[in-house]
Amino acid sequence: MELKGKVALVTGASRGIGRAIALRLAQAGADIALIYASNGQAAQEAAGQVEALGVRALALRADVSDFAQAQAAYAQVKEALGAPDILVNNAGITRDGLAMRMSQADFDRVVQVNLNGAFYLTRAALPDFVRRRSGRIINITSVSGLDGNPGQANYAASKAGLVGLTKALAREVAPRGITVNAVAPGFVDTDMTAAMNPDTLAQALKLVPMGRAAQPQEIAGAVAFLAGPDAGYITGQVLRVDGGM
Numbered sequence: 001m002e003l004k005g006k007v008a009l010v011t012g013a014s015r016g017i018g019r020a021i022a023l024r025l026a027q028a029g030a031d032i033a034l035i036y037a038s039n040g041q042a043a044q045e046a047a048g049q050v051e052a053l054g055v056r057a058l059a060l061r062a063d064v065s066d067f068a069q070a071q072a073a074y075a076q077v078k079e080a081l082g083a084p085d086i087l088v089n090n091a092g093i094t095r096d097g098l099a100m101r102m103s104q105a106d107f108d109r110v111v112q113v114n115l116n117g118a119f120y121l122t123r124a125a126l127p128d129f130v131r132r133r134s135g136r137i138i139n140i141t142s143v144s145g146l147d148g149n150p151g152q153a154n155y156a157a158s159k160a161g162l163v164g165l166t167k168a169l170a171r172e173v174a175p176r177g178i179t180v181n182a183v184a185p186g187f188v189d190t191d192m193t194a195a196m197n198p199d200t201l202a203q204a205l206k207l208v209p210m211g212r213a214a215q216p217q218e219i220a221g222a223v224a225f226l227a228g229p230d231a232g233y234i235t236g237q238v239l240r241v242d243g244g245m
Contacts, residue, residue, distance in 0.1 A: 003029045004029030008030040008088065009087050010022045010033070010035065011089055011121060013035060013043065013046060014046055018034075018091070021090060021219070021220045023220070024224045032056070034046055034058065037091065043059040046059070056081055058076075058077060074124035088138045095109060095154060096152055111154060111161070133178075138180075140185070141166070144156045144159055145157075145159025145163055162182060166238065170235040179234060183222045184239065184241065186243055187213040188219060189215055208244065218241060222241050
């Protein structure tokens, strides 16, 4: 229960990696705010799983790509659970396609959710973190943002932007006792990969020395480490969880 008494805010928490992170932090004793975009039923189920672990849970719907909604969601979490100690920016979407055919709307929307959304919630949390002189910010990026991936110019750009945001923020706020790190998953067994063409996925997994996709819980374990007391002197880092890619 190393996070007992802490409050964690996790975006994109209704399913997949986000839900696994919420549950892992709850197992460590943190109260959890779950921010979701549209799937209210899944979010309430996740909140129920969190509460079953003996901690408080709050599920809130918000479009994190909208600055006002992100600010309002943070304020609601603060009022209901207290000011967060841990912020996990996990919300993300894909709209894949070759760059020469990609619409402006598809490029903009992915960047707005994946990158702008992370900044907006970070901007909301920083005054409390700075005032308290402590806090953990963990951004979920991707190996696509580090290595690139054909057909994902928008996604790769947004995730690469998260790496830059992580490193810049880490330098800004380290004197205040705040750490900022990123986790870069490879292929993970989620709804997103399940929607891939099976042949494409099989070819992609051949690039993974471990020969399989990660489970969401394996990503959540890395996040829990960075949120916990043993990572107090780690900041500005990108932890790849990619099976050796």
